Amino acid sequence: MLLSLPFFSTYYDANVRKEVDKDRLIIEEAAHAFEAGRPVCDLDLEDIFERTKTVDKAFVDHLMIPSFSLVVRYGDIADVRIQRIWRISRVVYDLLKRWPDGASFVDAVRSAYREAEFRDILLEILHLYNQETRMLTHSLKLLPPLNKAMNSFAETLFQAMEETATAITDGYTHTLYGDRNVHA
Secondary structure, eight states: OGGGSHHHHHHHHHHHHHHHHHHHHHHHHHHHHHHTTOOGGGOOHHHHHHHHHHHHHHHHHTOOOTTEEEOOOHHHHHHHHHHHHHHHHHHHHHHHHTOOTTOOHHHHHHHHOOHHHHHHHHHHHHHHHHHHHHHHGGGEEEOHHHHHHHHHHHHHHHHHHHHHHHHHHHHHHHHHHTSTTOOO
């Protein structure tokens, strides 16, 4: 299969690292603001959004794919990404605010959220990520005959990501809430 070729594997690994770097940036910014005593509503979401763009740029600058150019149209995805930044930031605040001294991550999550609420929040964050990914496919500029194939692939990818998001959310929620004696 095409996706198992070394090039695509390297690309997908780099893409995952990029997303981790963006999420780390969001989490660190929210944690610093929390530690400084600033309320979550004072976070500058636009500034964080701009900083995530620098992570994207570093990724795009390292892409070397023939017959392929990527120009991210941030106006198309800004609202969705800012919603995701907001949601992740709120989770950071909720966890830090309710994290008992010496408690595990699992204890902090259980302290901050009921099981169904945690599941819904995690699913929302993943759905926003999936939406952004879907929207980004419109930024791809391919040779004309490949555009239709890319659109078809993008829709299939989106559906697979949505199904995976649900499976991941259910599995992780069960791990955190299914066994009340789990400590991580």
